[in-house]
Amino acid sequence: MPTLPREQPEPAQPHQARRTAESFGTDAQRYDQARPDYPDDLVTRIVAASPEPAVLDVGCGTGIAARQFQAAGCNVLGIEPDARMADLAQARGLRVEVATFEAWEPDGRVLDALIAAQSWHWVDPVAGTVKAAQVLRPNGRLAIFGHVFEPPAEVAEPFAAAFRRVAPDSPFSDQPARRPLEMYQAGYAKIADKIRETEQFDDPEQWRFDWEKPYTRDQWLDLLPTTGGLTRLRPDQLAEILGAVGHAIDALGGRFTMHYTTLATTAVRADTP
Template identity: 30%
Template sequence: MTLDRFARSFGSAVDAYERGRPGYPAAVAAALVPDGTDTVVDVGAGTGKFTRTLLGRADHVVAVEPDPAMRARLVAELPGVRALDGTGEAIPLDDGEADVVTFAQSWHWVDPDPGAAEVARVLRPGGVLGLVWNARVDDRGWAERIGRLVPQPETRRSAQGAPVVGPPFGPVEHHEVRWTLDQDRDGFLDAIASRSAVIVLPADERAALLDAVRRVLDDDPETAGRSTIPVEYVTRVHRSVRA
């Protein structure tokens, strides 16, 4: 199974993605996009989960997303945002057009050397590359059990703690934001169902997996009988400046 099959799977689960995937703390966008920014470009924007956080941080917000179904949903959710077809290795913008380029939950699908060169092309000198991941914290009993159930894809560079960034970018600064989302059960199940390694499963295996997740939620004393689930996240933020 190729990486592209994982990377291009999300359009078939666009509704689950939009309903279940979490947003991002406002502090993340503030750390990457300084006041007075003219143009920020969000690449691999999906349905606009991080793009929403960027609104108001810059005069112009551009979303780049290769999947037509995801891009159409982004346009429906954020009609004022310019949304373009493209990838991290082929960003449809002019040289030096952007002040900040972000990848939220998407840099691991990018080949880091040509990706970094392409980001550098569209950034002005001194512009910022921001890489962001939401990771569910699986240190509670029920979350740990669910974490063991859910398969993980083999991505090019999945190390969220220290992502690979090619030249001409300088040292990568790292920080984390930990937060809790009180999410309804259906939304939590949609978040699981919208993971690429789950989307590509045969339908019967996917249904069995989601049933197993439901049983964990029904059986654990912390989640049994609750209409919402306290889901802990750590948002990993990585910032690098174009030399």
């Protein structure tokens, strides 16, 4: 039975798990093509609620969210610790500075909005929130958002069983096949608590956007290797998991509909000195 190589486990806090956090650039092209966009209503709402169009995208990756904000008329600067992801984002026309948000030097720049799309869990929750307050102008908006990736049980359960079989030593192997929406909502509530602790923002709001996206077998198998639990697996481990999931999707007729929920925690920088 193949297993992950024995090595020191990464820290329990996501922002300290740097090997996983910076593993998505292994196949940046696949990530950019397979990962879904963000709801247009979310982008429109953030832009409309921001004082001006200068946006900082923390953990911009390949620029999926950034390009949507650019299309909405924003002037976007990306911050990305993985140079491979940053290179692709730059090739797509995004200005990117390679750094973690905690280490990034604003050099006196202030922003109208700060977004973090599917990336804030890789940022120190205390230092990151304090720094967000420092780089946002009064009445600037902080918006932290991400998708709930929970496919139907007919797909999720074979995936979980295969993952436990081929990578029992991975911390991801202990997760249930499907996690309830309430678990994700609790995570965004904790983000709101950290924002309140800074005493630099108005009371945070929680936004929710429900939408659907159909996937063929090949489309879902293209997306799966871009997710955090799979980016560091060996090719043989990945192939066994993808085979099990592909067989499950074939049993559904070769396609399924993903019911996405995109959650956001957002707050306005207080209008104080």
